Amino acid sequence: MAKAVKLADIAERLSVSTVTVSKALSGQKGVSEEMREKIKSLAEELGYQQPSARKSRNTGNSYNIGVLIATRYMGLYESFYWQMYQQVATKAVSKGCFTLMEAVGEKEEKNGTVPILIQEQKADSLIIIGRMQDEYLKALNRKASVPILYLDFCTEDRKTDAVISDSYYGAYRLTNYLFDMGHHKIGYIGTILSTGSITDRYLGYMKSMMEHGEKIKDEWLLEDRDKETGVIDADLYMKLPEDMPTAFVCNSDVTASYFIPKLRQNGYRVPEDISVVGYDNYLYPGLCDVPLTTYEVDIKEMARRAIHIMLKKLNGENYRQGISIVEGHLVIRESVTDIS
Structure with a gap:
């Protein structure tokens, strides 16, 4: 043959x-x-032969994998998810599959509109990158008769498989690193409960603070974005406290890139006066001029697991992965000063 x-x-x-x-x-x-x-x-x-033709002849196991991303994640500064999609596409084609990406607008998300990929039966499955509104996700699970997987987020119902980064442990390690560098007054920046990952990272930060016997002051917890839209605004949300910490854990590198200019506007130098760490290890070139200490998300491994799980489902296996957590690693750069 x-x-x-x-x-x-x-x-x-x-x-x-x-x-x-x-x-x-x-x-x-x-x-x-x-x-x-x-x-x-x-x-x-x-x-x-394209995947649909192979399947109709029962001679292969290639598929069209649909990928949904909310349009609010597709901007210049949010291109972390575009990079994640590229990794998913690369892993999919290495398995002989196609990926079809559809951006979901705010109106479609609010109205629970079924994606065109599903309406026109172009996708055999869906991978959703980045959290969308709960009602929209529920609508998809009701209306889409294909396997669904969440990438970089999970939901409370736990019925849909998900692949996420280890936000809790990552922020815990970042905060521990700041303690190792002599810092004890440490703040956290991220609008808690706006996303699961931001909340998990806050909890990791809180665990480290508790283990080191440090009380967390309310004024050291700074919001960074609107809960509904996810739009980051340093002037509106990042209110500097009177009793300034010596270091801050930011929920993302993008948030850190907004916060560092805010510090400079208020007369603080990074890292000489204030140390800052981020999360993701991804920033659009030129967005931050300080080499940022961060926690790198293993995007390639997340994409590999997502495709692995999806192919098992598409191949008819009775497969239930649940939540798959992918560990990352610390990346030490120049945004933290040793004050020990």
């Missing part, structure tokens, strides 16, 4: 990425018409 042609075979012949091949064959944007025609022509020449 002849070996099945894979996306990687086409990509290698044309010296492009497998993601480019996937986009071209599935009709997505981001590929020139000239390259799209070359890819389609070569695919036909080599006898490549």
Whole structure:
């Protein structure tokens, strides 16, 4: 039996990425018409069959995996989720599958509108990157007759499989590192309860503070964003306390990039006067001029697990993963001063 042609075979012949091949064959944007025609022509020449055709003949286990991301996460400063999608797409095509991404607008999310990918039966499953409104998620689970997986968040009902980073332990380790560097007056920046990850990171920070016998002052807990929209605003939310800590744990690198200029506006230097740590190890280039100590999220491993779990479900296995937690690691840079 002849070996099945894979996306990687086409990509290698044309010296492009497998993601480019996937986009071209599935009709997505981001590929020139000239390259799209070359890819389609070569695919036909080599006898490549798209996943839907393979499944109809019961000769393979390739699928169209839909990916949903709220439009509020797609801005310039929130491109962490775009990077996560790229890792998901890369891992999917390595398994011979397509990924189809759809951005969900605020109106569609509020109204519980079923994604076009599901309406037109283009997706065999859905991976949702970044938390959306609870009612929208409930509507999806009711209306979409395909497997669903949450990536980088989970919900209270625990009925849907999820892959998340270890926010609790990551923030705990970051705060412990600040104690190792001699800091005891440590604040936290993040609007608690706005997202699960922000709350988990606060709890990790709180555990470290309690274990070191340090009382957390209310004025050391700074909000950073609107609970409904998720929009970060340093002037509106990051109110500096009179009794300033010597260090702050930020719930994300993006929040840290807003907070550091705020400190400078108020006469504080980073890290000479105030130390700052972030979370994610991802910032759009040029967003922060201080090399930031942070906790790196293992995006590649999160994407690998997401695709692994989804393929087991799509292949008909009675598979229930629950919540899969992916550990990251500390990245030490120059935003923390040793005051011990």
